[in-house]
Amino acid sequence: MLYLVHMIVEIPSTMPAEEAARIKAEEKAYSQRLQQEGQWPHLWRVVGEYANYSVFDVESNDALHEALSQLPLFPYMKITVTPLAKHPSSIR
Numbered sequence: 756m757l758y759l760v761h762m763i764v765e766i767p768s769t770m771p772a773e774e775a776a777r778i779k780a781e782e783k784a785y786s787q788r789l790q791q792e793g794q795w796p797h798l799w800r801v802v803g804e805y806a807n808y809s810v811f812d813v814e815s816n817d818a819l820h821e822a823l824s825q826l827p828l829f830p831y832m833k834i835t836v837t838p839l840a841k842h843p844s845s846i847r
């Protein structure tokens with residue numbers, strides 16, 4: 756199943772820079788693992804924002820929740836999920 760996911764990152768300004776850098780490095784490694792596994796086929800930055808639009812390809816709502824809730828930045832994100840269905844006019 757495909758899902759469009761909008762993530763907005765809001766790291767508290769009170770978080771020490773070293774902790775923020777550590778969490779971002781963990782996030783990068785985790786996201787690249789899911790990309791390599793094919794669960795996260797698209798990751799796009801929103802221009803001018805600390806936010807992204809992503810497409811996840813996972814087997815169920817539960818699998819998506821599992822993947823998202825393990826993001827190291829999850830406690831500092833606002834996430835919106837849109838399930839995607841095949842468009843009848845799509846040629847792919």
Ligand SMILES: O=C(O)C[C@H]1C=CC(=O)O1
Pocket residue numbers: 762764782783784786798805806807828
């Ligand atoms: O930077 C972001 O948009 C948040 C998050 C998503 C992947 C990653 O490495 O960080």
